[in-house]
Amino acid sequence: MQVLAHEPGGIPVALRSRRWTRVLLPAFLLSMLVSCFRHARRADVIHANWSICGCVAGVVGIVWRIPVITTLHGEDVTRARHRALDRAVLSLCLKLSDRVVAVSPAIESWLRERYPGLAHKIQTVGNGIEDELLALPLDRPDATASGRLRLLTVGSLIPRKGINRIIEAIGHLPNPRRVRLTVAGSGPELAALEQLVETLRLGDDIEFVGAVEPRMVVDLLAKADAFVLASHSEGRPSVVLEAMAAALPVIATDIDGVRDIVEHESTGLLYDGDDTFHLAGHISRLRESGELRRRLGATARRRIVQWGLLWDNTSQQYASLYRALSVETGAKKKA
Incomplete structure (x- = not known):
């Protein structure tokens, strides 16, 4: 699994450069799903990075009735622009996530234009620096x-x-x-x-x-x-x-x-x-x-x-998002 996920460029590069690693993908995704199920049961919020992880987290969130935030990066959009499969994964991620965070205004703009019916879920939180x-x-x-x-x-x-x-x-x-x-x-x-x-x-x-x-x-x-x-x-x-x-x-x-x-x-x-x-x-x-x-x-x-691109500011934005989703979910459960 290390070969599949931890090489430079991540899973997409591994799948292209080493075709045999494709046989590892189903087991990798299944193990991710099982691990997420196990660790998320007592969580208030699940936060995923990348569209494929957002899909896995979204399934777990539905089962445990836990809100899911997915942060999308440039590679998610780049792949979705060129491949139907990646567009399908991105679309499913947006549908399953309660909130979607783009790391740049350009990504947010593209997502809103491509998925206008889900635009209310999308916002930008920029990465900080040291x-x-x-x-x-x-x-x-x-x-x-x-x-x-x-x-x-x-x-x-x-x-x-x-x-x-x-x-x-x-x-x-x-x-x-x-x-x-x-x-x-x-x-x-x-x-x-x-x-x-x-x-x-x-x-x-x-x-x-x-x-x-x-x-x-x-x-x-x-x-x-x-x-x-x-x-x-x-x-x-x-x-x-x-x-x-x-x-x-x-x-x-x-x-x-x-x-x-x-x-x-x-x-x-x-x-x-x-x-x-x-x-x-x-x-x-x-x-x-x-x-x-x-x-x-x-x-x-x-x-x-x-x-204001400091990690303190970024963490405060995410903390506010976590709190807001927790409150919304709590209100829905009581209703």
Whole structure:
């Protein structure tokens, strides 16, 4: 079961890359259902993450008459846009859940448009970031003084994350030696990405550090000059919010879920995901202009503070939702 659920990219990636894992899926879902039945009996609220888990929790909630909240992420919407089976799972999840939380306004908007009859269940609660990121210094050592712009990207090494785009963009630079990219994450694309680095002769310019603990992500952000996201699709990427809180300028793909939080030329730089030369141009701009890096980073941090995107605020929103559902359910049972 570890192979199915705990690899980078989760169950969808495991099912695509290792077809034999499909035989594990029925047993996996059944064990999840049994476990949920056992642990939820005395609960006041069941909170699930991801649409398939929301379906399982929804069945248990009906049996035990317990309200269910399901939090949906970008991957839920991305899969539903492209596959009928995933749309069916998402639809069932919405019907079985008492409340549905989207992690970004873009996801909420798409869900409301797609399922207008269930719109009353849907709301947004954004993920928070760690307070310590806001304590990182605004002023970083000048990249031109050290000779290299320190870029960071964090994410699973799966096709959707587009790490190859960043590598290709660095290969387009007139002098790649003036940039140093750190890639934090693991996944099935590692060998292909390492081969790409070797083919482009960028071995001295790109480092793969593997999967890292959350504490280590803070350290990596503290040592970076800029953050890069090259994903093909996202919900509301927490790592971008973390980079903004760390006062890093962000270069990111111009896609739903990202343009909600990164404003071009204000809190970061957006680019057409298919245009690696465009990405290379943004990297060059940040490499050459310390003033631009400082301005974008400072504005990004101010935006995080203005939005109140801290875990304390997120937890308060969820606590209010738990209490409201508990009260509603109690009133229905008495009636």
